[in-house]
Amino acid sequence: MKKTLIYTLTALLILLSANLAFAHPPKNVTLAWDKASDTLTITADHSVNDPVKHYILTLTVFEGNKQLLLKQYNRQRDASGFSDSVILKGMKPGSSVRVQLVCNIMGSTESEIKIH
Numbered sequence: 001m002k003k004t005l006i007y008t009l010t011a012l013l014i015l016l017s018a019n020l021a022f023a024h025p026p027k028n029v030t031l032a033w034d035k036a037s038d039t040l041t042i043t044a045d046h047s048v049n050d051p052v053k054h055y056i057l058t059l060t061v062f063e064g065n066k067q068l069l070l071k072q073y074n075r076q077r078d079a080s081g082f083s084d085s086v087i088l089k090g091m092k093p094g095s096s097v098r099v100q101l102v103c104n105i106m107g108s109t110e111s112e113i114k115i116h
Helices: 002-019
Strands: 029-032 037-046 056-063 066-072 081-087 094-104 108-115
Touching: 029 094, 029 108, 037 056, 037 094, 037 108, 056 081, 066 081
Parallel strands: none
Antiparallel strands: 029 037, 037 081, 056 066, 056 094, 094 108
16 A cells, blocks of 8 residues: 555656646747837747646736736637737837746746837
């Protein structure tokens, strides 16, 4: 009985470790500002096997240290990567906008753009 429990726990730890080995943070974040519509478009490489289990959890937009927006997701629309657009009214030319993307399993990344 004791050996069975040890084998079961070991197998479970191996499976959990393997899942984390395939997890990765988003990368190559691209930000594009459309002045006409006050829209910021965010794209990132984040290819996943199952967009319901491994996805971008949050997108946070900052101007300086002020948080402007926080969006949470429960899946990724496309298994090959992440993309979304957000409307940011009242952004002034020269403002610096920073975007943070957080993976639900492992890691995060940030990118910044100057508003023109």
